[in-house]
Amino acid sequence: MRILVACEESQRVCIAFREKGHEAYSCDVEFCSGKRPEWHIWADVLPLLNGNCDFRTCDGQSHHIDKWDMIIAFPPCTYLSKAGSSNLYRNGELDEVRFELGKRAAEFFRKIYEADCPRICIENPVPMKLFGLPPHNQEVEPYYFGVPVSKKTYLWLRGLPFVCPTNVIEPLYTFTTFPQFKNSFGKYRRKNRSKTFPEFAAAMALSWG
Numbered sequence: 001m002r003i004l005v006a007c008e009e010s011q012r013v014c015i016a017f018r019e020k021g022h023e024a025y026s027c028d029v030e031f032c033s034g035k036r037p038e039w040h041i042w043a044d045v046l047p048l049l050n051g052n053c054d055f056r057t058c059d060g061q062s063h064h065i066d067k068w069d070m071i072i073a074f075p076p077c078t079y080l081s082k083a084g085s086s087n088l089y090r091n092g093e094l095d096e097v098r099f100e101l102g103k104r105a106a107e108f109f110r111k112i113y114e115a116d117c118p119r120i121c122i123e124n125p126v127p128m129k130l131f132g133l134p135p136h137n138q139e140v141e142p143y144y145f146g147v148p149v150s151k152k153t154y155l156w157l158r159g160l161p162f163v164c165p166t167n168v169i170e171p172l173y174t175f176t177t178f179p180q181f182k183n184s185f186g187k188y189r190r191k192n193r194s195k196t197f198p199e200f201a202a203a204m205a206l207s208w209g
Contacts, residue, residue, distance in 0.1 A: 001069035020209035
C-alpha cells in the first residue's frame with residue numbers, strides 16, 4: 001500500500017509500515033528525527049491529502065502518487081485537547097486568540113478526516129466538545145501495547161478496523177509521571193512528549209499492514 005503518515009516527524013509509524021513492505025512516507029513541517037530522510041516529506045501535508053500529487057523527499061528524490069491507500073495522521077492538539085481547556089478562558093472570559101487557533105486546528109483536522117482516501121486514521125487526545133469534531137471510533141491506552149503508562153487517546157477511523165491490543169499490562173505511571181517525560185525540559189519537551197510510542201506504531205502496522 002501507499003501510505004501517508006501526516007504530521008509525523010518522528011517517523012515511527014512510517015518506519016513500522018516500511019518494515020512490513022509498504023511504501024510509506026512521513027510528512028511534517030519539521031525535518032524528520034527518524035533518520036530516514038528518503039521517506040520524509042518536509043512540507044505542508046494539505047496539498048498531498050487527496051493524491052494526484054508530486055512531492056520531493058528529503059533525499060532530493062521526486063515522487064508521484066495517484067491515490068493514497070491509507071492516511072494516518074497526528075494533527076496538532078495544543079488548541080483542541082481537553083487538557084488545555086483551562087487556558088481557553090482568562091478571568092472568566094473567552095480567550096479570542098486561542099479560540100481562533102482552536103477553530104483553525106479543528107478545520108485542519110476535518111480536512112484530513114474528509115480526504116479522498118479509503119482508509120483513514122486520525123489520532124488525538126480527548127478533544128474539547130466546543131470545536132465539534134466528529135465522533136471518535138476507538139479509545140486506546142499505551143498500556144494496551146506494553147507501555148506502562150495511562151494516557152487515553154482517541155482514534156477516528158474510516159475504512160479501518162480497530163487497532164488490536166498487543167500486550168495489555170497494568171499501568172504504573174500517568175503520562176506526566178512517566179520517567180521518560182518527567183525529566184524532559186526545554187524547547188524540545190513538547191516534541192518529545194508528542195512522539196508515538198514505538199509499540200503503538202508496531203500495533204498499527206500489525207493491525208492494518
